[in-house]
Amino acid sequence: MIEVKEIRKSFGEHEVLKGIDASFYKGKTNLIIGQSGSGKTVFLKSLVGLHEIDSGEIEYDGTALGGLNRKDRKSLRTEMGMVFQGNALFDSLTIEENVTFALSMFSEMSAAEKKDRADFCLERVNLPGVNQKFPSELSGGMQKRVAIARAISMNPNYLFCDEPNSGLDPKTAIVIDQLLQEITQEFEMTTVINTHDMNSVIEIGDHIIFIKDGKKAWQGTGEEILSTDNTEIVDFVYSSELFKKIRRKL
Amino acid sequence: MQNYSYFRDMFFSKWIESLGKYMVLLGRTFRRPENGKMYYKAFLSDLDLLGINSLGIVAVISLFVGAVVTIQTAFNLDDPLIPDYYIAIATRESIVLEFSPTIISLILAGKVGSNIASTLGSMRVSEQIDALEVMGVNPASYLIAPKIAALAFFNPILIIISMALGLVGGYLASIGGVMSAEDYIYGLTVDFNAYHITYALIKTFVFAFLIVSISAYFGFYVRGGAIEVGINATKAVVSSSVAIIVSNYMLTQVLLV
Numbered sequence: 001m002i003e004v005k006e007i008r009k010s011f012g013e014h015e016v017l018k019g020i021d022a023s024f025y026k027g028k029t030n031l032i033i034g035q036s037g038s039g040k041t042v043f044l045k046s047l048v049g050l051h052e053i054d055s056g057e058i059e060y061d062g063t064a065l066g067g068l069n070r071k072d073r074k075s076l077r078t079e080m081g082m083v084f085q086g087n088a089l090f091d092s093l094t095i096e097e098n099v100t101f102a103l104s105m106f107s108e109m110s111a112a113e114k115k116d117r118a119d120f121c122l123e124r125v126n127l128p129g130v131n132q133k134f135p136s137e138l139s140g141g142m143q144k145r146v147a148i149a150r151a152i153s154m155n156p157n158y159l160f161c162d163e164p165n166s167g168l169d170p171k172t173a174i175v176i177d178q179l180l181q182e183i184t185q186e187f188e189m190t191t192v193i194n195t196h197d198m199n200s201v202i203e204i205g206d207h208i209i210f211i212k213d214g215k216k217a218w219q220g221t222g223e224e225i226l227s228t229d230n231t232e233i234v235d236f237v238y239s240s241e242l243f244k245k246i247r248r249k250l
Numbered sequence: 251m252q253n254y255s256y257f258r259d260m261f262f263s264k265w266i267e268s269l270g271k272y273m274v275l276l277g278r279t280f281r282r283p284e285n286g287k288m289y290y291k292a293f294l295s296d297l298d299l300l301g302i303n304s305l306g307i308v309a310v311i312s313l314f315v316g317a318v319v320t321i322q323t324a325f326n327l328d329d330p331l332i333p334d335y336y337i338a339i340a341t342r343e344s345i346v347l348e349f350s351p352t353i354i355s356l357i358l359a360g361k362v363g364s365n366i367a368s369t370l371g372s373m374r375v376s377e378q379i380d381a382l383e384v385m386g387v388n389p390a391s392y393l394i395a396p397k398i399a400a401l402a403f404f405n406p407i408l409i410i411i412s413m414a415l416g417l418v419g420g421y422l423a424s425i426g427g428v429m430s431a432e433d434y435i436y437g438l439t440v441d442f443n444a445y446h447i448t449y450a451l452i453k454t455f456v457f458a459f460l461i462v463s464i465s466a467y468f469g470f471y472v473r474g475g476a477i478e479v480g481i482n483a484t485k486a487v488v489s490s491s492v493a494i495i496v497s498n499y500m501l502t503q504v505l506l507v
Binding site (some may be wrong): 045049073076078081084086088089090102104106154160 | 387484
């Protein structure tokens with residue numbers, strides 16, 4: 001479980017996160033939603049420590065991130081996996097080298113064991129047989145799956161995904177969503193996903209936090225989001241004609 | 251006048267900030283590696299990319315510049331009172347003291363520096379550096395330390411090869427009609443001071459460090475996209491070239507005077 005207490009983050013004069021409290025639960029797909037520019041990515045990057053927060057506290061299963069020394073922070077990071085918006089695959093390495101990179105860096109596994117692990121992770125994301133290809137030889141959806149395989153290679157306790165569906169067609173986006181939900185439950189991870197894809201919200205949103213202008217404006221489940229009367233979330237969710245129709249039918 | 255002092259203060263505060271960030275980056279670069287084997291692999295790959303791949307250009311430039319230096323020196327020393335072997339002495343000193351260590355390093359600042367800055371810059375804007383950080387890898391150390399080690403190790407070898415080929419170029423020019431081969435070879439050995447080689451190698455080592463660390467700094471802190479990567483690659487080449495020229499003066503003052 002990850003607990004966030006009153007975190008604030010500014011860039012120069014501009015305050016992006018204005019005191020957010022949130023909890024993210026183990027074995028659940030926790031979603032952060034909000035408009036572009038609402039502070040979602042800054043929030044997610046603050047959670048993993050890529051941005052140093054100005055104030056507040058982030059706790060990983062009771063351990064405060066801010067109180068950790070360099071060594072302990074490094075050790076905590078080996079328990080994290082992250083899927084970046086643009087995948088961030090190492091483009092000069094093969095798919096297998098990408099997936100086993102953290103294992104090569106931090107484990108004592110033999111080459112055969114690492115290959116087995118890479119095969120397992122790639123099969124888990126339904127992408128067998130691409131070990132020796134380079135990222136540029138794969139489609140966007142396949143690259144996303146490799147990024148997920150890399151993120152789970154170290155058996156992380158915490159999985160973070162920044163806009164995992166961006167740039168994907170609706171069908172592939174659903175496959176990625178389902179995959180993320182399945183592995184979250186299978187490996188009992190605390191998964192935090194940044195998205196503005198309403199389909200993801202309804203399909204896999206076990207626990208949702210809505211951020212507006214750097215503040216938490218609402219929280220609830222995928223079912224509650226469709227019936228809530230909170231005007232801010234209603235404005236966000238039903239901004240498209242399709243969802244307005246759905247609301248009328250509900 | 252007020253505007254002048256405003257821009258002066260801005261310039262100095264930016265410069266001091268950049269120097270501070272550069273020092274912080276160096277501090278992160280020289281932290282203990284997470285895994286020696288992975289760093290060694292990166293070192294070998296960088297040795298090939300930054301060092302061995304530069305052999306061709308260094309060889310061609312050294313050979314031709316050595317020949318040109320010999321011809322120009324002969325042209326300027328065209329006096330019956332000056333023995334021909336003085337041309338070889340002047341060629342040797344020009345190549346060993348200045349051309350090979352400094353000019354070749356400036357050429358490498360262009361070739362290697364832009365490569366490092368654009369590679370790291372692309373990795374930054376495509377979030378690959380963030381990905382390393384989230385994995386628990388120290389990206390500064392993993393991406394920069396092997397490059398510094400590779401160039402600091404190979405640059406002196408490259409410069410020795412450049413010196414040898416520069417002198418061979420001079421020899422080829424001399425037998426092409428400038429002077430006799432015997433005079434040229436005799437001139438290369440007269441009053442030879444081995445310390446000049448040591449001086450050149452010390453310079454080379456320092457230049458290698460400056461080229462990699464400055465270029466890495468500009469690549470590592472890129473913000474934006476492809477255009478900013480290009481801008482920073484140019485800044486990397488310009489800044490490392492200036493650093494080479496300034497440190498060349500300082501090292502010469504310390505080591506030769």
